[in-house]
Amino acid sequence: xxxxxxxxxxxxxxxxxxxxxxxxxxxxxxxxxxxxxxxxxxxxxxxxxxxxxxxxxxxxxxxxxxxxxxxxxxxxxxxxxxxxxxxxxxxxxxxxxxxxxxxxxxxxxxxxxxxxxxxxxxxxxxxxxxxxxxxxxxxxxxxxxxxxxxxxxxxxxxxxxxxxxxxxxxxxxxxxxxxxxxxxxxxxxxxxxxxxxxxxxxxxxxxxxxxxxxxxxxxxxxxxxxxxxxxxxxxxxxxxxxxxxxxxxxxxxxxxxxxxxxxxxxxxxxxxxxxxxxxxxxxxxxxxxxxxxxxxxxxxxxxxxxxxxxxxxxxxxxxxxxxxxxxxxxxxxxxxxxxxxxxxxxxxxxxxxxxxxxxxxxxxxxxxxxxxxxxxxxxxxxxxxxxxxxxxxxxxxxxxxxxxxxxxxxxxxxxxxxxxxxxxxxxxxxxxxxxxxxxxxxxxxxxxxxxxxxxxxxxxxxxxxxxxxxxxxxxxxxxxxxxx
Ligand code: HEM
Numbered sequence: 001x002x003x004x005x006x007x008x009x010x011x012x013x014x015x016x017x018x019x020x021x022x023x024x025x026x027x028x029x030x031x032x033x034x035x036x037x038x039x040x041x042x043x044x045x046x047x048x049x050x051x052x053x054x055x056x057x058x059x060x061x062x063x064x065x066x067x068x069x070x071x072x073x074x075x076x077x078x079x080x081x082x083x084x085x086x087x088x089x090x091x092x093x094x095x096x097x098x099x100x101x102x103x104x105x106x107x108x109x110x111x112x113x114x115x116x117x118x119x120x121x122x123x124x125x126x127x128x129x130x131x132x133x134x135x136x137x138x139x140x141x142x143x144x145x146x147x148x149x150x151x152x153x154x155x156x157x158x159x160x161x162x163x164x165x166x167x168x169x170x171x172x173x174x175x176x177x178x179x180x181x182x183x184x185x186x187x188x189x190x191x192x193x194x195x196x197x198x199x200x201x202x203x204x205x206x207x208x209x210x211x212x213x214x215x216x217x218x219x220x221x222x223x224x225x226x227x228x229x230x231x232x233x234x235x236x237x238x239x240x241x242x243x244x245x246x247x248x249x250x251x252x253x254x255x256x257x258x259x260x261x262x263x264x265x266x267x268x269x270x271x272x273x274x275x276x277x278x279x280x281x282x283x284x285x286x287x288x289x290x291x292x293x294x295x296x297x298x299x300x301x302x303x304x305x306x307x308x309x310x311x312x313x314x315x316x317x318x319x320x321x322x323x324x325x326x327x328x329x330x331x332x333x334x335x336x337x338x339x340x341x342x343x344x345x346x347x348x349x350x351x352x353x354x355x356x357x358x359x360x361x362x363x364x365x366x367x368x369x370x371x372x373x374x375x376x377x378x379x380x381x382x383x384x385x386x387x388x389x390x391x392x393x394x395x396x397x398x399x400x401x402x403x404x405x406x407x408x409x410x411x412x413x414x415x416x417x418x419x420x421x422x423x424x425x426x427x428x429x430x431x432x433x434x435x436x437x438x439x440x441x442x443x444x445x446x447x448x449x450x451x452x453x454x455x456x457x458x459x460x461x462x463x464x465x466x467x468x469x470x471x472x473x474x475x476x477x478x479x480x481x482x483x484x
Pocket of ligand 1 (some may be wrong): 288289357360423425426427428430433435436
């Protein structure tokens with residue numbers, strides 16, 4: 001078998017020569033192929049790649065320079081690669097931009113192998129130690145809700161931008177586990193760090209970054225997006241290194257306060273073995289927890305608020321369920337989840353529609369292998385298009401319609417669907433899935449218990465394709481939170 005089909009590449013740049021087009025031309029071109037983005041400034045690669053199914057089928061290849069990028073648009077292809085052939089497709093790409101930024105450390109971009117395995121296992125068990133998946137984390141999340149609600153109440157009946165409030169709150173949940181403390185929403189250092197993280201994510205998938213994979217030295221240009229990314233990276237590094245050093249200097253091994261302390265203790269225990277646990281690696285792990293844990297969960301919550309304000313009839317049903325199970329005063333807990341299938345189905349439907357990590361995190365073929373009947377050469381980058389799977393009309397009836405009831409059976413009970421994969425699949429499935437699910441349920445249920453969300457009457461409706469920056473953020477919007 002040969003390579004999957006795909007468009008003819010240009011010399012040197014491959015199929016991404018279009019990344020060099022000026023934005024208006026690029027948008028026109030994208031809109032002609034499929035929908036493109038309306039109203040939102042960014043080009044939508046997930047929508048664009050999904051549209052290419054019509055031309056090339058569910059598995060096709062593009063070239064970045066001479067390296068094949070294999071896009072998987074169907075569930076069968078994603079499952080075959082990530083689950084059935086996990087031994088071949090669990091590596092991460094060793095392309096220049098990834099090597100430069102992550103140095104292949106941490107968890108997200110670590111090569112598939114023993115170091116990744118040890119670090120992931122330790123991180124998962126430490127997150128569990130701090131209450132992930134158990135009731136003991138609930139008070140920390142509920143405590144954060146007090147601050148979100150206070151902020152929202154300040155706006156009364158006026159519309160406001162919900163992005164900073166939600167992002168601060170979600171980030172604080174990670175802060176409390178990683179650093180043992182939360183930050184005040186007005187804290188300038190904290191605000192700058194969050195802004196930097198969001199910007200770094202956006203810049204790292206900036207279309208010009210594709211060029212770094214072809215000419216790595218471009219990254220060191222003293223101007224433009226490369227320069228901005230390097231500066232943001234330095235600021236984030238300074239912030240995290242300061243906190244790690246403070247922990248090292250005040251560590252009491254008998255009373256670990258948080259993730260960082262636990263890591264130092266473990267590194268000390270492993271000191272005499274050949275071990276990957278050290279302060280340098282810790283820095284990348286903490287960075288990963290923030291990068292992976294903040295934008296994903298906060299964007300999902302923002303999408304939830306946006307959908308509620310645009311679909312008042314769904315919002316009413318969620319309110320009715322909350323009224324019946326929690327009333328006005330009971331604090332939501334994971335123990336209520338089983339009694340609240342409609343609320344749960346609503347969160348799942350938002351996750352289906354928006355696939356917040358739409359192109360997942362790229363994988364790499366560590367060997368030449370056959371996938372869906374095609375040959376995938378060793379070193380190819382694999383792009384599982386989760387957005388496409390979630391919008392596939394062969395799987396979902398009317399996939400572009402927002403219908404939480406698709407996740408419920410005729411008795412109103414939740415149905416699990418294997419094709420619902422917002423957290424990816426296989427050995428590298430999201431490490432924070434349990435934490436994210438806890439946060440989504442508790443924060444969404446609690447906000448819905450306290451507020452009715454309205455879309456401002458005179459405001460234009462935002463594009464629902466979102467803004468792609470590795471994660472998919474809703475396009476900017478304001479909202480009204482009416483106290484119930
Ligand atoms: C990986 C989605 C929240 C930590 C991933 C992947 C996806 C994803 C699609 C790629 C999986 C793959 O390669 O197959 C999401 C979504 C979230 C979320 C939709 C929220 C709604 C979180 C949180 C954390 C986290 C809160 C923090 C603990 C990670 C890590 C990885 C990962 C460390 C890399 C795993 C590895 O390479 O072994 N996530 N994530 N995620 N996520 Fe999440």
